Amino acid sequence: MTLTPSASLATARTDGVNGIALAVFIFFFVAVTVMGFLAARWRKAEQSANLDEWGLGGRSFGTWVTWFLLGGDLYTAYTFVAVPAAIYAAGASGFFAVPYTILVYPLIFTFLPRLWSVSHKHGYVTTSDFVRGRFGSKGLSLAVALTGILATMPYIALQLVGIQAVLDVMGVGGGENTSWFVKDLPLLIAFAVLAAYTYSSGLRAPALIAFVKDGLIYLVIAVAIIYIPIKLGGFHAIFDAAGKAFAEPGPTGKPRGELASGPNSQWAYATLALGSALALFMYPHSITATLSSRSRNVIRRNTTILPLYSLMLGFLALLGFMAIKAGTDTHGNAQLAIPQLFEDMFPSWFSGVAFAAIGIGALVPAAIMSIAAANLFTRNVYKDFLKPDATPAQEHKVAKLVSLLVKVGALIFVLGMDKTVAINFQLLGGIWILQTMPSLVGGLFTRWFHRWALLAGWAVGMIYGTLAAYGVASPTQAHFGGSNAEIPGIGQIGYIGLTAIVLNVVVTVVLTFVLRALKAPDGVDETSPGDYTADVGDKGASPELPPAAVGSASGH
Amino acid sequence: MTEQAATPDSRQVVTPTRVVAGLCLIAPFVAMLWVSSYAKIEPRLIGIPFFYWYQMLWVLISTVLTMTAYKLVQREQRIRKGGAST
Numbered sequence: 001m002t003l004t005p006s007a008s009l010a011t012a013r014t015d016g017v018n019g020i021a022l023a024v025f026i027f028f029f030v031a032v033t034v035m036g037f038l039a040a041r042w043r044k045a046e047q048s049a050n051l052d053e054w055g056l057g058g059r060s061f062g063t064w065v066t067w068f069l070l071g072g073d074l075y076t077a078y079t080f081v082a083v084p085a086a087i088y089a090a091g092a093s094g095f096f097a098v099p100y101t102i103l104v105y106p107l108i109f110t111f112l113p114r115l116w117s118v119s120h121k122h123g124y125v126t127t128s129d130f131v132r133g134r135f136g137s138k139g140l141s142l143a144v145a146l147t148g149i150l151a152t153m154p155y156i157a158l159q160l161v162g163i164q165a166v167l168d169v170m171g172v173g174g175g176e177n178t179s180w181f182v183k184d185l186p187l188l189i190a191f192a193v194l195a196a197y198t199y200s201s202g203l204r205a206p207a208l209i210a211f212v213k214d215g216l217i218y219l220v221i222a223v224a225i226i227y228i229p230i231k232l233g234g235f236h237a238i239f240d241a242a243g244k245a246f247a248e249p250g251p252t253g254k255p256r257g258e259l260a261s262g263p264n265s266q267w268a269y270a271t272l273a274l275g276s277a278l279a280l281f282m283y284p285h286s287i288t289a290t291l292s293s294r295s296r297n298v299i300r301r302n303t304t305i306l307p308l309y310s311l312m313l314g315f316l317a318l319l320g321f322m323a324i325k326a327g328t329d330t331h332g333n334a335q336l337a338i339p340q341l342f343e344d345m346f347p348s349w350f351s352g353v354a355f356a357a358i359g360i361g362a363l364v365p366a367a368i369m370s371i372a373a374a375n376l377f378t379r380n381v382y383k384d385f386l387k388p389d390a391t392p393a394q395e396h397k398v399a400k401l402v403s404l405l406v407k408v409g410a411l412i413f414v415l416g417m418d419k420t421v422a423i424n425f426q427l428l429g430g431i432w433i434l435q436t437m438p439s440l441v442g443g444l445f446t447r448w449f450h451r452w453a454l455l456a457g458w459a460v461g462m463i464y465g466t467l468a469a470y471g472v473a474s475p476t477q478a479h480f481g482g483s484n485a486e487i488p489g490i491g492q493i494g495y496i497g498l499t500a501i502v503l504n505v506v507v508t509v510v511l512t513f514v515l516r517a518l519k520a521p522d523g524v525d526e527t528s529p530g531d532y533t534a535d536v537g538d539k540g541a542s543p544e545l546p547p548a549a550v551g552s553a554s555g556h
Numbered sequence: 557m558t559e560q561a562a563t564p565d566s567r568q569v570v571t572p573t574r575v576v577a578g579l580c581l582i583a584p585f586v587a588m589l590w591v592s593s594y595a596k597i598e599p600r601l602i603g604i605p606f607f608y609w610y611q612m613l614w615v616l617i618s619t620v621l622t623m624t625a626y627k628l629v630q631r632e633q634r635i636r637k638g639g640a641s642t
Contacts, residue, residue: 092595098611099588102618106581109622235603243597259597260607266591274589300626307619314612318604 017171024352025359032209032360036197039204050392051125054202055375055399057292063301065207066293070302071309072210073289077162077362080316081335087320088337091246091257093265095317096273101310103277105303113296114444114532121531127287127440128380134443136523137451138384143458144436145380148284151429152373156410157422159362163190166355169339184415195407198367199400203292206367213364216357225315228345232325241325267492268484275498279434284372295536374403424480428469431497435461438508451523453511461504468496573632577625584618
């Protein structure tokens with residue numbers, strides 16, 4: 001999610017270790033680790049050393065598994081920490097996450113079944129595979145793949161930041177005076193475990209763990225949304241206190257926030273919701289989870305049950321107001337608002353459950369993201385450019401190794417650099433990934449766009465987005481201070497990503513006209529119109545796997 | 557890659573069902589992007605300002621709309637396939 005936390009994440013806690021919470025946390029963590037390794041045997045196909053098996057779970061997941069997988073994937077630990085933190089810091093503007101996730105589902109409903117069909121028909125594992133097949137352009141495919149990898153890396157890093165927030169509040173993050181090794185040891189362990197089972201089990205591991213993650217998350221939020229308001233004297237008191245707090249001047253001298261979006265922030269609110277919704281299913285990890293489903297209808301059916309997560313996210317966001325009312329001490333770091341609120345409000349053992357929910361909530365998306373990035377590298381860099389005659393077994397091996405590399409990269413990000421760097425890149429990532437939309441969504445519906453025009457449009461969007469984001473200052477940083485800037489020509493403040501995509505499309509359309517007039521050569525399209533609506537059971541699109549107990553969820 | 561080519565003509569037609577399904581999918585965009593229509597505090601619901609409960613209500617409304625679109629598309633597909641199961 002493209003959120004801009006206002007304060008540094010680097011605050012260390014010195015409250016001492018919360019023993020019971022830590023024990024509960026470790027219990028769940030170990031349970032999940034065991035599940036992760038056992039997942040390799042779950043619905044295993046006979047021939048398993050290929051990318052379809054490791055990287056897409058054999059394309060075998062039914063409605064419920066896909067629901068947990070996509071839910072576990074899109075609603076990440078960082079989301080759980082950052083959305084309420086944004087509300088805590090500034091009020092209404094942080095709630096954009098709710099309209100954002102509302103808008104995602106009609107979009108998925110419209111676009112993704114077509115992508116699923118064409119991918120199933122041609123064995124595409126990534127969006128870049130599709131772009132290459134549709135436009136016959138390795139260059140465009142490479143651009144899409146690199147954008148995807150680049151945008152995913154900081155996203156993985158932020159999952160580790162999410163775990164770190166929880167560890168900090170539990171008191172195992174170490175104080176200022178401990179050595180970096182002791183301080184980061186818990187994170188290193190969590191990371192090593194994650195890397196190991198992703199390596200061995202592929203997409204099946206997060207799919208299985210997602211059951212635990214989401215079960216815990218729903219439980220914690222259901223309890224929190226009833227229990228905490230009762231303790232705090234009801235929603236009236238909570239929002240009155242929040243309204244008062246927001247009216248106080250913030251670091252810029254203006255009021256800190258507002259309870260409902262004011263006239264000057266409505267454009268930002270709407271464009272951020274729309275832009276984020278468009279960006280979300282361009283992310284490699286959402287595509288990976290979607291392509292792993294068993295049929296078109298699994299995807300469509302999921303758009304009708306996934307909003308349950310949006311509802312949960314809405315309730316979760318309200319916890320940000322509760323943290324204000326409760327006077328949660330975040331030590332100047334808004335990111336700690338929710339973990340700290342849990343620790344203050346809940347009995348120790350239940351705080352442990354809540355922390356486990358967030359911690360595991362980081363592992364699931366981090367695993368899927370690293371798999372998605374590995375798929376992209378293997379198919380669209382390794383196979384297309386480095387070793388065109390790679391066998392499925394070699395692809396499988398490379399992907400597993402790259403999934404490790406990607407995670408190491410994310411870890412270095414988190415440990416080596418200031419946390420704000422990861423957040424800045426995540427913000428840029430959202431803007432960048434949006435620029436692949438014309439190639440992907442455009443390609444799903446029409447072949448009118450010229451491949452070179454798409455590439456040029458992409459480049460313009462990337463450059464504009466990066467420069468515009470660089471130019472945004474905030475009270476705490478001179479650059480990358482936020483994801484909003486003035487929209488040229490309209491004069492309102494809006495989401496940079498959306499402005500960039502409009503520029504991108506304009507350039508693409510104009511250049512397509514020019515290139516068509518110049519009769520520039522088109523690439524070869526290997527897809528045919530019927531491919532986009534093909535379903536399981538249609539001729540030529542039969543499931544390539546023995547249907548092993550699909551639909552029956554066996555992960556509890 | 558050729559056997560599917562027989563049907564695309566019938567799939568491109570704009571049918572009333574598809575228009576309704578399309579409207580169901582567009583409605584949330586109109587409602588959510590029109591921020592000024594809901595950027596207010598009153599009326600509150602059990603103390604929660606309108607801004608928040610209205611948007612959360614839309615989670616439910618959009619779910620119903622998407623479900624309607626799903627059923628419509630589903631039914632049309634079934635009719636086209638001549639009653640074959642999906």
